[in-house]
Amino acid sequence: MRQEVTTLPETSVAGSSTMDERYMARALELAARGRGRTHPDPLSGCVLVQSGAIVGEGYHPGAGRPHAEVYALRAASGSARGATAYVTMEPCTACISALIAAGVSRVVVAGLDPDPRVTGRGCNLLRQVGVRVEVGLLGAGARQLNRAYLVHRLTGRPLVTLVVAMTLDGHTASAVGETRGVIGETASRQAHALRDEVDAVCIGVGTIHSHDPDLTYHPAVPPERGIRDPLRVIVDSLARTSPESRVLSPDVRLRRDAPGAVPAPTLIVSTDLAPRAKLIALERAGAEVLALPAAEGLVPLPTLLDALGRRGVCHLLIEGGAQVNWSFLSQRLVDTVHVYLSNRLIGGAQAPGPVGGPGVSLAQAFTVADLQVYRVGTDLRLSGDLKPPPWTTDTI
Secondary structure: OOOOOOOOOOOOOOOHHHHHHHHHHHHHHHHHHHOOOOOOOOOOEEEEEEOOEEEEEEEOOOOOOOOHHHHHHHHHOOOOOOOEEEEOOOOOHHHHHHHHHHOOOEEEEOOOOOOOOOOOHHHHHHHHOOOEEEEOOOHHHHHHHOHHHHHHHHHOOOEEEEEEEEOOOOOOOOOOOOOOOOOOHHHHHHHHHHHHOOOEEEEEHHHHHHHOOOOOOOOOOOOOOOOEOOEEEEEOOOOOOOOOOHHHOHHHHOOOOOOOOEOOOEEEEEEOOOOHHHHHHHHHOOOEEEEEOOEOOEOOHHHHHHHHHHOOOOEEEEOOOHHHHHHHHHOOOOOEEEEEEOOOOOOOOOOOOOOOOOOOOHHHOOOOEEEEEEEEOOEEEEEEEOOOOOOOOOOO
16 A cells, blocks of 8 residues: 655744654654554554654554554665654554664654553663653543544453434424434534444444344545444344345345445344244344344343454444434443534424433433533534543553
């Protein structure tokens, strides 16, 4: 995979720290290009600077491919001796060896890798051969960029993001079940594009029955980096999913409308209460079936998250419906939330809302911290955290 080198123009900003931040910001920008493609690896970017000019840069494009440092060194084409390397994540052993062989004299690292097989070792190896190493520049940005990877490494579970689209008066559909047009086209495209950035997307069997979605990613224009649909996870305690559902359609799973696309697998997560015949029928229809011991008649979500983590899922997107949203929220399993709020009011006592369940008192409310508000077309997006990240700034 060829990665272009970009030379940034010099500015009049004085101070090496300012220039360091500028180059690290570029490395973070590059790293973000691999979003949704690198699991279970982290996103990584690398910028090589020699005498105030970028001589090579790169990013990790996907699992199984070289890391950012390799692409940056290839682009530098022998000009890396004595250069400074700005990397968003502590390099692995192979990349350390490559940087040393190329003669890099200084490495600036945004954050350490919390993986116990890696953390701190890469930086120590560099220091042992006389390379100057600095850690922590733009660390907050690096942690946010790699939040899914960090959560996975520190907890064994994926980062769980809940996404909701609703009208200004809190409805996710009209009283007669209409969902298209709840939010505007721009916001709808943005919310849909989240599927291209995560490893798995989860809904409940109720949504299968009411909307029969395919849960694949359908970009408005063909993306340059190709189409990669996420693992589709259906929470279905009694195996009520029809074998004829679109998530099990061969035409959908094989993405015959998108040449080169990776097939989208479907995981039906059920319980030991489900009839064996139904589980077999779903397997024959092409599903992977995971039957877990029931917890009060339902799928045990913590156990599900553990299972997804073991198969390398770093980021899970919850798309509903209301009961699934409540189940994840009530068990305090949601890390982040995106709420798309349209400029429409539709009313209707029977119109559904985004979260079901019995609810909680105001004193027990699920509070979103650091709430950010963005305008998206005619609508708004409200984003924030429902639980703090499982790390402290002095650990990574």
